[in-house]
Amino acid sequence: MSSGYALADWGFEISMTEIANGAKALVFMTARDCEMYVRQSLASLSRQTLDDLHVLFIDDCSEDDTGVIAEALLKDLFPNRHTFIRNETRWGKSRNVWEHLKPRTKMAEFIAVLDGDDQLIIPNILERMSESYAGGQDVVWTNFITDGGGVGGNGPLDPNLSPRRQGWKTSHLFSFRASLLDNVPEGYLRDDAGQWFMAACDIALALPILDQTRRYEFIPVNAHRYTATNPYSHHNLDPQSRGLNSTAQQRSAQQVFNKPPLPLIRPADGMAPEPAAVPDFVESRAPVVVATAGATDAWQETASGILVAGYPTLLDAQSVAGRNPLTPMQIWALRRAALSRGDTPNILHIGAPRSALALASILSGLDAGLNCLCLSPEQVGDMEARFVASGLTEGISIIESEAANISFEEFSAVFPDTRQIAEDIKFDLVVVDLMNTSYPAESALVALPALAGNLSPRGFGLCLFAQDSATEVMAAKRWASVSTGLKFCLNAIGGSGLMVIGGR
Numbered sequence: 379m380s381s382g383y384a385l386a387d388w389g390f391e392i393s394m395t396e397i398a399n400g401a402k403a404l405v406f407m408t409a410r411d412c413e414m415y416v417r418q419s420l421a422s423l424s425r426q427t428l429d430d431l432h433v434l435f436i437d438d439c440s441e442d443d444t445g446v447i448a449e450a451l452l453k454d455l456f457p458n459r460h461t462f463i464r465n466e467t468r469w470g471k472s473r474n475v476w477e478h479l480k481p482r483t484k485m486a487e488f489i490a491v492l493d494g495d496d497q498l499i500i501p502n503i504l505e506r507m508s509e510s511y512a513g514g515q516d517v518v519w520t521n522f523i524t525d526g527g528g529v530g531g532n533g534p535l536d537p538n539l540s541p542r543r544q545g546w547k548t549s550h551l552f553s554f555r556a557s558l559l560d561n562v563p564e565g566y567l568r569d570d571a572g573q574w575f576m577a578a579c580d581i582a583l584a585l586p587i588l589d590q591t592r593r594y595e596f597i598p599v600n601a602h603r604y605t606a607t608n609p610y611s612h613h614n615l616d617p618q619s620r621g622l623n624s625t626a627q628q629r630s631a632q633q634v635f636n637k638p639p640l641p642l643i644r645p646a647d648g649m650a651p652e653p654a655a656v657p658d659f660v661e662s663r664a665p666v667v668v669a670t671a672g673a674t675d676a677w678q679e680t681a682s683g684i685l686v687a688g689y690p691t692l693l694d695a696q697s698v699a700g701r702n703p704l705t706p707m708q709i710w711a712l713r714r715a716a717l718s719r720g721d722t723p724n725i726l727h728i729g730a731p732r733s734a735l736a737l738a739s740i741l742s743g744l745d746a747g748l749n750c751l752c753l754s755p756e757q758v759g760d761m762e763a764r765f766v767a768s769g770l771t772e773g774i775s776i777i778e779s780e781a782a783n784i785s786f787e788e789f790s791a792v793f794p795d796t797r798q799i800a801e802d803i804k805f806d807l808v809v810v811d812l813m814n815t816s817y818p819a820e821s822a823l824v825a826l827p828a829l830a831g832n833l834s835p836r837g838f839g840l841c842l843f844a845q846d847s848a849t850e851v852m853a854a855k856r857w858a859s860v861s862t863g864l865k866f867c868l869n870a871i872g873g874s875g876l877m878v879i880g881g882r
Contacts, residue, residue, distance in 0.1 A: 401459075402508045403431040404486035404556060406479050408471050409448065409494025410438040415605055416448050422497035422603075424455040428504040432485055433460040435494070436478055439468040444494065471579035472567040475559075483556040487511055488518075490553040491580065495605045498551065499523075503601040507553050510595050516558060516644055517587060517594035522550040522602040529600065533788040537592035537646045539855075542639055543848035545820060546581055546631065547788065551602040554587045561640065562586045570633050578630035589640035628818055635819070635846060681706035685713075691742055694768040695735035701814050702732070708872030709736045712809065715839045715877070716740055719806035726751060726832070728794060728825075729811035731764045733843070737809065738770040749775045749805075751794045784824040787856060791820035793828045804834040811843040819845045826857050826878065837881025841871050850876040 405423060409416055423433065433456050437445035445464050452460040463478055479489070488511045490504060498504075503520065510518045522530040533547045541548075566586045569575055575582045588594065685692055685706055696703050704712070716723055716737060724747045727734045734750050741748055752758045758778045765771050782795035810825045822844035829840070844850045847869075854866040854876055863880065870877040 401430050401432045401486045402488070402511075403428060403504050403553075404479075404482065404489045405431055405433045405504075406475075406489055406491050407433060407435045407494050408438055408474050409435070409440065409444050410468065411440045411442050411444060412495040413440070413442040413444045413447055415495035416444050417451065419492065419494050419497050420448065420451045420455060422499065423492065425501045426498065426504045427502040428508055430508075431459065431504060432456075434479065434482060435460060435462050436474050437462070437464040438470070438474065439465045448494065470574055470576040472575040472582050475579075475583055476564060476567055476574075480559050480562075483559050486556050488553050489556050489559065490551060491583070492551070492602075496550065497603045497605075498601060499603050500599060500601040503551065503597075503599070506597060510597075511555060515593050515595045516555045516591040517548070518553050518597065519548045519594075520551045520597045520599050520601040522604050523600045524604045524606040526606055528606070530604070531788045531790050532596065533598075534596040535588070535594060536855075537594070539851075540639055540848070541588035542585060542635055543851045545789065545823065545849065545852060548584050548588065548596075549580055550604055552580065552584055554584075555591075558587050558590050561590060561643070566634075566637060566640075569630060575630050575634070577626040578628075578634055581631050581634045585634055585637070586640050590642060591644035592642065592646040593644055625816065628816075632819065632845060635848065678706050681710045685709060689739050689742070691768065691770060692736070692739045695739040695770060698764045698767045699732035699735050700730070700764075704732055704736055705872055708874060709740075711871040711877075712736055712841060713740045715809075715841055715871075716746070716807055719837075719839065722746055723806040724804065724834075725749065725807045725809070726805040726829070727809045727811070729809075729815050729817065729843070730813050731761055732813075733809050733811040733841075734761065735764060735768055735770065738765065738768070738774060741773065742770060744773075746773065747775065748773060749777060751777050751779050751796075751799075753779060753781050753792075753794055782828075784828045786824045786827040787860075789820050789823045791818055791824050793817075793821050793824050796828050796832060799832055801831060803832060805829075805832055805838065806834050806836075807839045807841070808833070809841045809843075811841075812845050813843050815845075817845075819849050822849050823853050823856065826853070833880060835881070837879075839880075840878040842876040842878070843871070843874065844876070847874075854878075 433452060435448055435452060437448060449462045452462055469477070488507065490507065492498065507518045519532060521532040530549065531547065532549055535541055535544055535547060567575060567582050712733065716725060722745045725737060727737060727748065727750045737748055750761055752761055755778060758776055761776050765774055779794040779798050781792050783790055784793045808829055810822070812822055822842060825842060826840060842850060842853060844853065850868060854868055857864065857878065858866055865879040867877040867879070869875070
């Protein structure tokens, strides 16, 4: 029997027909200002062959008729199998997970996430997922298509690696054993400033769930239609978006991936659980890098003294390098990589100015070529200004390239269009530095495939600074699986980064 009441202190209204004995699936739906799509979304759910489900629908303070339409349809399509909640202020998905979903984990065996503007397009997919949970799986997901015909980049995860090292591959349709949500602390749903995540909320929910188990399954079907054309989606409101990711989503996703993983409590067969305890909370701060004393500091000081004495312009370069300038040991590693490529190396640089300026100082006075590939006139202008400010303008070529969407295996990401470089131009060293740039994290994974045609057949080096070490680990693993004759060295650029060596 349905009853309605207001909880003014919490800022939402709720009408419930919650079940007493639990269901197979609890479908978690959030919606805001999507009256154009919510009918199709709920209709697609009503066509599922799994009847043993309950719908938890949250209207997150819509200013249109989303809530009115949804409440009426829920009563019609899911009588006695739904809970409808209307927030009187906008909370965002992460807070809705904490306030509305987490208290209801006992209602079902597993939870499936479906946004109010998306649809399920395989009628038996929830039934198929239910079979996987009955077989002992803890997380099950599929791939998706967009309403424009694009295909998502989801795929399987390697159970031998932390999911935080493998990128974002579990977006839609994502489901998980409900009890795993009980172990997620509130801090995992908040950003570094302590605020609820308002972007990248699906990642904020998924990663701490995936941390806890290696019993997961990817069903390789396109079971979910993602409405990419919704004008209120993050990526459509941000002119600086990269594909389906706005700058806010990219920033929030980076913070999510940087959180420490929760303990592994349900390993795959043959794996031992990790002994660590579940933390009570996560402090809202960026990860702290602890500098070790003694030998490490001594090597940094030694490298610094030699570099400054040998390259007087290096201080000029460092002074305009921007945020997080390279350490002396990182510069020393780049120096070795550049000078080991012969007397006249041809070098390509992509990304953050800090490494381009260091290379310019090291190569000053040599018969070497330094080519900087930029994605926009703004990047070109910024790079030129830094070179002028440092006095390092000789022998530098700055090239403006168009952005291209590069695909490698299941990954697809923005990268400079290297087809604008003539095929007969080969590079002895390539430095891809994506730290503190607007490139999405996945751009690091397509770097080597995108540049393969312009690498010197005599031998080359590629130095990659990704936005996090987990991406560098993944790049090494994926590139090694599809290549022969290459050597991969992690943390070999002054204790950081990924170095790839081809030939000698």
